[in-house]
Amino acid sequence: MSAPSLPPPAETFPAQAPAAAQIFVMALTQGPLTRLELARRAGLSPAAVTKAVRPLIEAGYLVESADEEARPALGRPAGLIGVNGGRALFIGVKVTGAEAIGVLTDLYCRVLVARRLPLTDRAPQTVLATLAALTQELLAEADGLGVAVVGAGVAVSGDVDRAEGMVRYSPFLEWRDVPLTELAALTTGLPVTVDNDVRALTVAEQWFGAGAGLSDFALVTVGAGIGCGLVVHGRVVAGAHGVAGEIGHVTVDPAGPLCHCGNRGCVEAVAGDAAIVERVRAATGTPVADAAEAAALAHRGVAAAQEAYARAGEAIGRGIATVANLLGPERVIISGEGLAAYDLFAEAIRDSFAAAAFGSAAQCDVRTRPLPFEEWARGAAATAIQSYIAPARGGPGPHQ
Known part of the structure; x- marks a missing residue:
């Protein structure tokens, strides 16, 4: 008996040519824009832009409206090309060790509905069953809106090979070599994109968030792990083996302290939630249960707890400086669930970054952006949007 085939896409995006996908992404992430401005930014002729947008307008993905501010002295105002955000819907799911968080978004990755379901255990079959139930809930919501869901994204922590659709290793889920794209597509009946959770969040920030309009930036996530997503020359960098940006293991x-990766003194071994909790326990003799209790002790003025956070901040600052020295990003965005305690290590991050950043790298714009887990699920939806627009290449960068 042959293996079941993957389900076909519910709908094919009507612009498979690279130029058309490029124009659409520009309209999506930077628009609305006039045809002349699209041509200028894309390095194309106005005729090529007109050819690219015609099928997209006919299919309802792009809309053209008058730009009254650009009205010439005589004649009609210039037309603005923008995206019809409600033309298609997407599902994004972030899988943690304890639950699956799902969102339904439009083409602009705006969250329309959010749902959460607990995981009874972390076995792949349990996660897939939960993923199927969550997807059905979100598809029912989409039915009520009368718009098709054309793709889904799933984000998990760890070593994820997006091109192969394989979760190579996820320490929090305790998975190795799980072909999640194929299994999730068969389970949900949708085309699925699977990616590392930090890279997925980086895609959302690049296209729709604090990285929009920047060709080079980094996203550092602080919490259970220390992650880093990199955008270089307008593209999210995965590296030859899919693990680029692992500053948690610098x-x-x-x-x-010993890190779970086997080395000593990694950023994550000093600044991850578990490391901070363990240090506070050892220093205070208090049976601290989790990061929230550790932060509470520090906020109450317990010196040993405050010192643990200061040491974590120093490690994070050095990690960020390493990124700035190597790549020279315009901006570093610090995010993640660990930001709930950001006030406890913000000064240490700033001081150690300034001390370790070389020359003009210290001018990098370092800013914080608190994001709930629904935003991580939104990142998964962003990868689905990206794959839908240009499936062969995993999506063009918005600055191409």
């Missing part, structure tokens, strides 16, 4: 103290 060594900042060779004599420091």
